[in-house]
Amino acid sequence: MKSMHELSVPVPTKRSLVVRSNKEVSMKQREYALKETEYSMFSFPADMLVLDFLSDSGSSSMTDLQWASLFHGDESYGRNKGYYVLLDAIRDTFERGNEPQKAINLILSGETNVEKLMDELYLKSHEGGFVNGGIHQLARPNAFLVPQGRCAEHLLFSTIAPILKDRNPDIEYYIPNNGHFDTTEANIAANGMHPVNLFSVNLFEDFPSDQMSAKNPFKGNMDSKELEAFIEDKGVESVPLIYLTITNNTAAGQPVSLKNIKTISEIARNYEIPLFFDACRFAENAYFIKEFEEEYRNYSVVEIVKEMFSYADGFTISFKKDGLANIGGGMFFRDQGTFYKKFSDNGNIGIKLKEKQILTFGNDSYGGLSGRAIMTITVGLYEIVKEQYLRERIRLVREFALKLSKNGVPVVLPAGGHAVYINVEKFFEGTEMKIDDFGGVGFTIELLKHYGIRACELGPFAFEWDKKTPEQRKGILNLVRFAIPRNVYESSHIDYAVAAVTELYNNRERIPKVKISRGANLRLRHFQSGLEPIYNSQ
Ligand SMILES: *Cc1c(COP(=O)(O)O)cnc(C)c1O
DSSP states (O other): OOOGGGSSSOOOOOOOOOOOOOOOOOHHHHHHHHHHTTTOGGGSOGGGOSEEOSOOSSOSOOOHHHHHHGGGOOOOSSSOHHHHHHHHHHHHHHHOTTOOOOTHHHHHTTOOOHHHHIIIIISOOBOSSSSOBTHHHHHSOOEEEESSHHHHHHHHHHHHHHHHHHHOTTSOOEEEESSOOHHHHHHHHHTTOEEEEOBOTTTTSOOOGGGTTTOOOOTTOBOHHHHHHHHHHHOGGGOOOEEEESSBTTTTTBOOOHHHHHHHHHHHHHHTOOEEEEOTTHHHHHHHHHHHOGGGTTSOHHHHHHHHHTTOSEEEEETTSTTOOSSOEEEEEOTTSHHHHHHOTTSOHHHHHHHHHHHHTOOTTTTTOOHHHHHHHHHHHHHTTOHHHHHHHHHHHHHHHHHHHHTTOOBOSSOOSSEEEEEHHHHTTTSSOOGGGTHHHHHHHHHHHHHOEEOEEESTTTTTGGGSOHHHHTTOOOEEEEEOOTTTOOHHHHHHHHHHHHHHHHTGGGSOEEEEEEOTTSTTGGGTOEEEEEOOOO
16 A cells, blocks of 8 residues: 555645635626726735735744744833744754754743743843844844844845945945845845846756756856856955845745855855845745755755855845744844954944834834734744645645646746746747736736736836846846745645636737836835736727
8 A cells, every 4th residue: 555655645734723715706896996906916905816926925824833922922112022032043043953942932831930031041141143142132233123024124234335335435336146136126226236136047947847846956046157257347345245035036936055055155255245145935945955955855954044044144034934924024143253344344233233223113122023923933933944844835836836837838947935937028929018018917917807816027017127227127037926825825726826827828919018107216116106907909
């Protein structure tokens, strides 16, 4: 008899014990709502959808352990209990690998030994990693809680920009990345610096769909040759920071290999430039490394995470990603590491960041988050590195891409960790649709109107093709993203989406061109501008 894992279907990994029913909405109702919301995906009422793939950010289901932790939330203004356990969970996750200390259990188990609490949690002093403890976090702050990822980006870039301007007001500053996320790009630009994307050269190479479980080309990598050439060309002084986004959301959610992380960190070290991770989805990235990088096959996911972060000087993170929690973000940097040294020439950079954190988001121990949210993040950090969870997560995303691909719909292969991306250029091949007709947007409008499914264009509309120079346009990919919330959807949801997308693909010549009717010049315009589909008179 076959064992459970030899059956031709995946073994169920969870049971849903809470249900939210979808409303029954007609196409006419959706059409009216679209018109009233200027055809903006972001403005359409979520309650009227069948499936929502707009974002995996904060939209995942929490586990029973996370829901239970809400009751331990401490809403004190200064030094709530959760602050300590979250900072310790950051150390567990990014520094301790197979040997987590799980200080959170002191709180969850109601520990009453005050000496123990003081020694092991509240007053424990340590230094030298991503999270200083006790007195050292006061003297040299290096851990910052904020409401979400972009707040961490704002905190970082708005603090270093004046330092750089002070240092040399006459040069331009560039921040290279394997693929800047839209808010990262906007935060860099808003602070007078230049974001640069150095995508992997193999990003659009064909990949056979039947090989997705067998190998992975790590298309999320940074082009290391380009990076070196870029630094040489602009001069070291012009590159204050190198960023690696793991996984690479903008490049179709593709993972970054540990080999690439090592190579980039070596280049960064040689030039003494701090290397930062945009660590959103680090857990999914680590799972890809385990699955496809031969050397790490026998490592646990948590050991891989530890190794990945041993090469970083710091990171910004959104706790809304990776299924971690519904809200939260943070910034962390290595105590007295390259970043600290590079930016503390005129006073401790940690103190400057803390001033801005308090000025903008709140006192350091809650950073704009509720005590309840802090507990769910802490528990979430342990939930999302569980291999059984990650295996099912990645499997479902892969199933979505595979089924679309089998129906002939051009998707970026292999599938990434959190989303499936349609290659819009290929989708409209042979039709009259041109890149500045925003066909990807037209597709999302039709998908919502006909089938109640929401997806998101990440292409010439979101990345502002019409406002960019030919050189800048090279950094724009033409994609529609289906981001998949974690622990929310099952195969039946995927099947409905595949059927709907396939139907639209087979009728692609009827998808409208789109024009921007309001706010074409707004920053991050895809969140707020108005659109108008142009239907051919039939
Ligand atoms: C979501 C995201 C961010 C920003 O985080 P928010 O919590 O949405 O502000 C930054 N980088 C990447 C790669 C992301 O996916």
